Amino acid sequence: MSFIILLFIFHWYISLFTQTFFLHRYASHQMFRMNNFTEKFFFILTWLSQGPSFLEPAAYALMHRKHHRMSDEDDDPHSPVKFSNWFKFMFKTFDEYRAFKDDVAKNKYKDKNLPRWPKFENIVDTYTVRILFALSYITFYIYFAPNLFFFLLIPIHILMGPIHGFIVNWFGHKHGYRNFKMLEDNSKNTLHIDFLMMGELYQNNHHRYPQKMNFAVKWFEVDFGFYILKILHFLRIITIK
Numbered sequence: 001m002s003f004i005i006l007l008f009i010f011h012w013y014i015s016l017f018t019q020t021f022f023l024h025r026y027a028s029h030q031m032f033r034m035n036n037f038t039e040k041f042f043f044i045l046t047w048l049s050q051g052p053s054f055l056e057p058a059a060y061a062l063m064h065r066k067h068h069r070m071s072d073e074d075d076d077p078h079s080p081v082k083f084s085n086w087f088k089f090m091f092k093t094f095d096e097y098r099a100f101k102d103d104v105a106k107n108k109y110k111d112k113n114l115p116r117w118p119k120f121e122n123i124v125d126t127y128t129v130r131i132l133f134a135l136s137y138i139t140f141y142i143y144f145a146p147n148l149f150f151f152l153l154i155p156i157h158i159l160m161g162p163i164h165g166f167i168v169n170w171f172g173h174k175h176g177y178r179n180f181k182m183l184e185d186n187s188k189n190t191l192h193i194d195f196l197m198m199g200e201l202y203q204n205n206h207h208r209y210p211q212k213m214n215f216a217v218k219w220f221e222v223d224f225g226f227y228i229l230k231i232l233h234f235l236r237i238i239t240i241k
Contacts, residue, residue, distance in 0.1 A: 004145060008153050009069050011049070016158040018046040020225045022175045027061035031213050032229065032238040043117050051137070052130040053161035056121055057103035058114040066096075068210050071185040072173060080170045090166060100230075105212050134158050164197070172203030179217050180208040192220050200225030213240065 022042045025031045034042070047054045063077050070076040077096035083089040103109065104116075137157045141150060142178065156163060176188035187203040194201045194216075202215040202223060216223040233240045 015049040018049045019164050020200050022046050023060045027057040028064040032240045036240045047124045050161040051133040052158045058104045058116050061098050062100045075183050078169045080173050121206050168200045178204045193222050198225035
């Protein structure tokens with residue numbers, strides 16, 4: 001039982017790390033640089049950690065940039081302010097992501113800094129691979145789960161990426177406190193010490209200073225994702241701008 005729980009916690013944080021590090025801080029905000037080999041390594045790690053819910057970095061980046069430009073306005077691709085229903089909110093996000101993904105595939109964007117690896121994405125971003133990934137989770141739990149209660153974790157494994165996105169965007173724009181007041185932007189900081197989301201729930205701070213690497217502002221706020229960036233920079237895996 002403890003092995004299953006530890007595995008789930010590991011999957012939660014490795015998936016969260018790739019989302020905040022690769023999709024958010026790198027692809028969307030370009031807070032640091034990495035060489036071609038390292039970028040491909042994180043492409044693979046992001047796919048392995050997100051599994052069936054893998055998000056293409058370029059499409060994610062474009063959607064997230066629009067979110068900052070239109071934060072909590074009618075054209076925001078994933079603002080919960082206009083929705084009282086979780087499912088409608090997530091379907092809106094999915095439709096926006098799919099539209100950006102189609103545009104990227106048609107090369108409508110000329111931003112050379114968008115992380116692209118078409119040969120890899122064309123293989124892993126298919127229903128066949130997603131279904132095989134989901135079946136691998138199910139097979140693992142059939143063999144190793146001590147009882148059926150643990151099978152409730154399987155949908156979380158399968159939808160790990162969207163679940164993290166939902167937590168950040170729903171709670172980060174619905175609940176919490178604000179260090180900065182902005183007119184249309186309803187972003188909030190949800191956790192004082194954001195160990196559950198690696199800094200991603202300091203949404204109000206991040207929306208006020210979107211290019212600031214450390215999402216924490218107050219003395220009692222700790223952005224663990226920022227300190228991971230500092231370590232990776234020290235190890236010369238990335239180069240902070």
